[in-house]
Amino acid sequence: MSETILQLGRSQFGKPENAGNLMTLEDAHALLNEWVPNERLRLHMKQVAAVMKAWAIEKENADEHTALKWELAGLLHDADWEKYPNDHCRVIIEKLEEMNIDPEVIHCIASHGPKYFGVQPETKMDKMIYVFDELSGFIHAAALIRPTRYEGMDVKSVLKKLKTLSFAAQVNRDDITDALSRTNYSLEEIVDFIIAHQKDVQ
Ligand SMILES: [Fe+2]
Numbered sequence: 686m687s688e689t690i691l692q693l694g695r696s697q698f699g700k701p702e703n704a705g706n707l708m709t710l711e712d713a714h715a716l717l718n719e720w721v722p723n724e725r726l727r728l729h730m731k732q733v734a735a736v737m738k739a740w741a742i743e744k745e746n747a748d749e750h751t752a753l754k755w756e757l758a759g760l761l762h763d764a765d766w767e768k769y770p771n772d773h774c775r776v777i778i779e780k781l782e783e784m785n786i787d788p789e790v791i792h793c794i795a796s797h798g799p800k801y802f803g804v805q806p807e808t809k810m811d812k813m814i815y816v817f818d819e820l821s822g823f824i825h826a827a828a829l830i831r832p833t834r835y836e837g838m839d840v841k842s843v844l845k846k847l848k849t850l851s852f853a854a855q856v857n858r859d860d861i862t863d864a865l866s867r868t869n870y871s872l873e874e875i876v877d878f879i880i881a882h883q884k885d886v887q
Contacts, residue, residue, distance in 0.1 A: 691771070691772065691773060691774060691775060691801060691802060692801075692802065692803035693774065693775060693778070693795055693802045693803055693804055694803065695804075696804055696805075697788075698778060698782065698788055698791035698792045698795050699781070699782050699785075699786060699787065699788030699790075699791040699792070700782075700785070700788060701788060703785045703786060703787055703788060704787055704788060704789070705750070705787055706785050706786055706787050707750070707753055707754060707757060707786065707787055707790070708757065708784065708786065710753070710756070710757075710760075713757055713760050713761060714760070716761065716764060716780075717730060717760060717761070717764055720764050720765060720767070720768055720777075721763075721764060721766075721767050721768075722767065723767050726763065726766065726767055728825075728886070728887070729763065729821065729822055729825070730759065730760050730761070730762065730763055730764070731760065731886050731887075732821050732825060732883040732886045733759040733760075733762060733814065733817055733818060733821050733883075734756045734757075734758075734759030734760035735756075735759070735882055735883055735886045736759065736817050736821060736878065736879050736882045736883055737755040737756055737758060737759035737810075737813065737814060737817065738752050738753075738755055738756035738759070739878070739881075739882040740755065740813055740817075740878065740882075741754075741755035741756075741810075745809065754787060754789060754790055754810070755810055755813075757786075757790055758790050758793040758794055758810060758814055759814060759817070761777055761781070761790075761794060762777075762793075762794045762797050762814060762818065763777075764777045764780075765777040765780075774794065774795060774797075774798070774801075774802050777794060778791055778794060778795055781794070789808060789810065792804070792807065792808070792811060793808070793810045793811050793814055794814075796811045796814075796815065797811075797814045797815055797818055798815070798818075798860070799815070799863075800860065800863075806864075806867060812864070812867050812868050813868070815860075815864040815867070816861075816864040816865060816867075816868055816870070816875055817875070817879060818864075819856050819857060819860050819861050819864070820861055820875060820876060820879055821879050821883060822853075822856060823843070823846075823847065823853050823856045823861075824838075824843055824876065824879050824880060824883070825883070826852075826853040826856070827842070827843055827846050827852075827853070828884075834884075835880060835883075835884035835885075838880055838884075840873050840876045840877050840880070843876045843880070844872065844873070844876065847861070847872075
């Protein structure tokens, strides 16, 4: 969900001395509830957060603090999208800078749409949010048209729908290809991981 074109015009975010400063999940959810009245959009962020957290723990051997970092980036990456569509990304970045949040979290959010925000994903966390963002939304759209939703959903059917450009046409397939090319993972692997980890998010 990064349709807005807004070049941020900078590549440094937050302050190095704030490394390690996070917020509680409770505070992040409170911010989300206040900034994002749209339940569907809130769900999107919760899904990306769940997938990010699971990836950090299962694939990156992250400790609790690092996993929270990945989760917070996912949870807040579109927090300003509903209220500030023309300033999407800038507003949440400035808010997190004001709150002295860890620069890695802020950079991750700033780089989740390189074409739109002009910030390149650098860390593993940056690259994974970019990979997960569009695909997570796409998979949810695919689940919504199935009578059993996520139940019995398989990777093959998602790949087939991705090739059907008229389905969820707003999901930019080039962004997905670009994001994947910056990792060593296959589309199949990522789709499988997303289905498994966002299916129960409410
Ligand atoms: Fe998103």
